Amino acid sequence: MRTRTGRAVLVATLLLLTGGCSMLPGMPAPVPTDVVPTDLPQQTPTSSGNLSPDGFDAAQRMAVRIRNIGCGTLSTGSGFALDDHTLVTNRHVVSDSSTLQLSTYDGRDITAAAASTAALADLAVVRTDDALPAAPELAEADPALGDLVTVVGYPLGRALTVTTGHVLASQTDPLNANLGAVLVTDAPVEHGSSGSAVLDSEGRVVGVVYAKDLNGHSFVVPVSTLRSMLDDEASFTPTAPCSG
Template sequence: MGRANALLLVAVVLAALLVASLGGLAVARWQAAAPLPTLAPDLVLTVTPIPTVPPPATPLATPSVAPSPVTTPHAAFSDPDRALRSVVQIRTTRGQGSGFVWARETTRTLIVTAAHVVEGASSVTVVVSDGTAYPTTVLARDTQRDVAVLAAPAIAGVTPLPLGSTRELPLGAALTVLGYPLGDLLLGDPTVTRGVFSARRTFDGIAFMQTDAAMNPGISGAPVLDVQGRVVGIAVGSIPWAGQIPAQGVNFAVTIEEIERVVSTVSA
């Protein structure tokens, strides 16, 4: 074999080895799993109470006729308009939130809202859908569950919302939130938002529902309803940020079972 032929043979062998190496590397890269994105290990998820909105600057209307005392049990849900009339706005010296009629007794109306809505307030007023304002007294306030019970005079034209249960509520079930986001900017009928029952969560031993239903400032204390129009929770908080990463649709309502525990402490 001549020198030229020998050199040619060496070149062919080297080329073959190079092609084989490149092919093996390509196969290895194709087979290797792509690395999964991960959150930074120092990120902490914190549920933040939905903020209230600033107190109103305009005076409120007062009832001109004393409401007739009526005792009404929790009525069955019949139509959306009836539910809307049972949702109220909570106004304090520190801000505004939402709530709903829990019970209507002979001389008083019991209202449920979030505890942080009435935190540090020297006075609390309930405003019904027609704009009439009623003074209230805070009967119970559980900061761990973020639930408060208020007492207003007997209010005509409102009906307690029926109560449901989260124990048998399936994940993915439709939910409706009725409340007063943005305070005076959206007066009149409550705002209706919808989402689903995303997950069951427990914070500090308290049961919460996670939902993607929209919750904006002023919606704290708003009732969360199931498809039958029954209260299964109240809006209380959200996770707007996971460290430096913005979060969307990670909102929370304390369950009706936790609310009932707080209401049961109120004497008849």
């Protein structure tokens, strides 16, 4: 990104893919065929990635699938529990929503009470009426370059998926210039992976997936940013249901 043109191309690419990380085509009757209704049984992932058996069990219990039913649109994303009644995801996963449908790895539906989004970073928190199965520990520090990480989420709104990769770089966020540094990894993600937790080998959250590029690199809000924003209640603003 040595030239202004290069930066513009990168930003345009990421903007396209960030939106595509969750958005699906307009909703036909009754729903798009590549969205799995919440009442279908979940599939068991075939890999535990970089996690121990105990760490994998905890990871799948805290992961949440999100369906955003908007005004004439339907999108899917991922999230993870922060505590018994709070989950973390991306701003673009919950924006322009009429109804949020949440479900857990074992097919249990969770009722969403309210959502709030951050202006600075692509982050959001959702409060739930029902208790979430489990919450992970947030790491004290961001992962180092070269560290192995695991992404746990629901690509395409389907089965829980675990992928692994390495932290490749730390760079200024091309989508939110005021945010500061974000992490770049080669852990595979797909549409619907937005909001997935990024875990270290001990199952601690070290970041949140929010975008990918055309080279298959995933972009991650680091846990240091997540922690600082969670510590400041003014960072998040309640969302209003879409209209029309």
